[in-house]
Amino acid sequence: MVNNLVDKAKKNIDFQSGEIFPPSSNYENLDQKQKRVQQTTQDIDQQLRKAAQLHRDGYLGEAKEIYVSQAERMMEVIKETSDAVxxxxxxxxxxxxxxxxAEQIKNEIEGMQQKKVTVKSQPNQQIQYQPQLQPQMQQQYNPQISNDNQRKPVSVAEIVQKQIGMPDAQRREILSKLDQNMVKVIMETIIDHGPGIKWEDIEGLRDIKKAMVENIIYPQMRPDVFTGLRAPTKGILLYGPPGNGKTMIAKAVxxxxxxxxxxxxxxxxxxxxxxxxxxxxxTLFSLAAIQQPSIIFIDEVDSMLTKRSSDEQxxxxxxxxxxxxQLDGVGSSSSGILVIAATNRPFDLDEAALRRLTKxxxxxxxxxxxxxxxxxxxxxxxxxxxxxxxxDQIATASKGYSSADLTAFVKEAAMEPIRELPAGQLMKIKNASQIRKVNKRDFEKAFRLIQPSVSQQSLLEYKVWHQNNPSSM
Ligand SMILES: Nc1ncnc2c1ncn2[C@@H]1O[C@H](COP(=O)(O)OP(=O)(O)O)[C@@H](O)[C@H]1O
Ligand SMILES: [Mg+2]
Structure with a gap:
């Protein structure tokens, strides 16, 4: 939904394609139009403030819906006011x-859902939302809200008991200095207890899987071999156009x-x-040190590590x-911590941060x-x-589609037979085998509906960036 909207918006912004909205009515005079636009704009502002508040309060689903609907209204206004530059x-x-x-919130929700954390919702709503872990809420934070049954909360004592790397006394000492509430939240929501995505769930990317194994899995299996010249990298940056498996790769790791x-x-x-x-x-890095070997995965790192600017908060x-x-600390010691960062926008990253993400x-x-x-x-x-x-033909024709586009595209084709069912028929059929088979025509239709989301221009930008920022390993 958000993706479609983004595409729509991009089209509207970049090309003024004009096919998205019907022409506005000819019967309205200029004054009326101005008033209407003004009213709409005020209302949009009000809705956006409401969405921001909902977001702050942790009602992610509702906030996202409002942002999406208001974006749609804005597109309408833009179209109508193109003469007022x-x-x-x-x-x-x-x-x-x-x-x-809207995209940010969508990713947050997806992130929570992948970790099977229930998303907080307002009482009378059907959709499920996540509990928000605002700092001031930590005191009352209730692990039962966010933990599914299979995931056992890990107690701080349990961490200490784990026999890894650091001597117990040293670990206990570090731990005692940390904010216990924060430790608890990290243990329960930020540590990924798997099992989640497996290597075989990821299509293609063979060389990348190999690189990840060489950089992460092998050094863990034989730390004695991977020292000195062969010492593993401490910072990996996964970058590239959205929807091709960066987050998946990290989850598989x-x-x-x-x-x-x-x-x-x-x-x-x-x-x-x-x-x-x-x-x-x-706190996160301290815990990671205590629990080494550890991996810290920071998704969408661009929202945190943008280039320095004067109006920066x-x-x-x-x-x-x-x-x-913290990254410097990781890099200089044999700390057993690896940082993996992922971004769609490597161009926005701060130079100092980039220098530390060597691979x-x-x-x-x-x-x-x-x-x-x-x-x-x-x-x-x-x-x-x-x-x-x-x-084979479909695979050839879908050149330029990202893996996420392709997933949406195949889903679209698979929905066609259902859409064709006469009203009420869906409830009557006994099982899925009574639905007609998906055929080539369905794919042809899906091709028209789902377009590639990554432009040639942006692919070029990645290429240029890659040439200017080669991997140093
Ligand atoms: N290599 C892949 N193999 C299979 N599915 C993929 C692959 N890459 C992306 N997808 C699909 O697209 C979705 C988004 O992928 P994600 O890893 O979040 O992309 P990114 O982090 O690069 O933006 C996944 O949930 C999955 O359904
Ligand atoms: Mg991602």
């Missing part, structure tokens, strides 16, 4: 911000490796821990500085084999009427 440009700016917010895996989304760190985020960062500057200090891995669009593999894997779940040749 200044106004419409300001609106476009606001639209971009709104979409970014969590499942397959023996390290304690701390997973945190930078955007939620920034938004939820405002004021306390540097302390959380410090004091709090975010401090968080960034803290992160760099940079580009995760690009899937090639034909990977696309075919993914289509085959997805389509297996339904009855189809497709030959090997048909599938």
């Amino acid at each position: 200044e106004f419409s440009n300001a609106m476009k700016q606001q639209l971009k911000t709104t979409i970014t917010k 969590a499942t397959e490796c023996r390290s304690t895996f701390f997973s945190i989304s930078a955007s939620s760190l920034v938004s939820k821990w405002m004021g306390e985020s540097e302390k959380l960062m410090r 004091e709090a975010s500057r401090r968080l960034k500085t803290e992160f760099l200090i 940079r891995i580009y995760i690009g669009l899937p090639d034909k084999d990977a696309r075919l593999g993914l289509i085959n894997k997805l389509i297996k779940q339904v009855d189809t009427d497709l030959s090997v040749k048909d599938l």
Whole structure:
């Protein structure tokens, strides 16, 4: 939903394509129009404030819905006011911000859902939302809200009992100095207890899986071999266009490796821990040191490590500085901590942060084999009427699609037979085998509906960035 909207918005902003909204009514005079636009704008502002409040209160689903609906309204206003250049440009700016917010929240929700954490919701709503871990709420924080049954909360004492790396006394001493509430929250929500995504769930990216194994799994298995010249890297940056498996790769590493895996989304760190985020960062690295070998995965790191600018907020500057200090600590000692960061926007990253993420891995669009593999894997779940040749043709024709686009595309095709059912029929059929098979025409239709989300232009930007910032390992 958000993705479609973003595409729609981009089209609207970049090309003024004009096909998105019907022409506005001719019967309205200028004055009336101005009034209506003014009213709409005021109402949008009010709704945005409401969304921001809901977001702060942790009602992520509701906040996202409002941002999405208001973005749609803004697009309408932009279209209508294209003659008032200044106004419409300001609106476009606001639209971009709104979409970014909706996307951020969407990612937060997905992150929570992947960790099976229930998302907080307002009492009379159907959708499930996540409990928000605002710093001031930690005192009353109730682990039962966010833990599913399989995940056992880990007590601080248990960590200490774990026989790893550091002598017990030293670990106990470090631990005693940390904020116990924060430790608890980290243990319960930031540590990924797996099992989640496996290597075989990830289509394609063979070389990248190999690189991850070489950099992470092997050094853990034979720390004695991987020393000196062969010492493993301490900072990995996964970058590339959205929707091609960066987050998945990190999650698979969590499942397959023996390290304690701390997973945190930078955007939620920034938004939820405002004021306390540097302390959380410090606590996180201390815990990671105690529990080594550890991996700290920071998703969407760009929202935390943007280039320094003069209008930057004091709090975010401090968080960034803290992160760099912690990274330096990791880099200089044989601490057994590896930091993996992921971003769609490497161009925005702070130079100092980049210098510390020495191994940079580009995760690009899937090639034909990977696309075919993914289509085959997805389509297996339904009855189809497709030959090997048909599938091959679909894989060829979907060049330029990201893995996430492809997933949406195959889902779209798989929905066609359901859509064709006459009203009421869906309830009457006995089982799924009574639905007609998915055929080639369904895919042709899906091709028209789902377009690639990554532009040639942005692929070029990654290429240029890659040339200017080669991996130093
Ligand atoms: N290599 C892949 N193999 C299978 N599915 C993929 C792959 N990459 C992306 N996907 C699909 O797209 C979704 C988004 O992928 P994600 O890892 O979050 O992308 P990124 O972090 O690069 O933006 C996944 O949940 C999955 O459904
Ligand atoms: Mg991601």
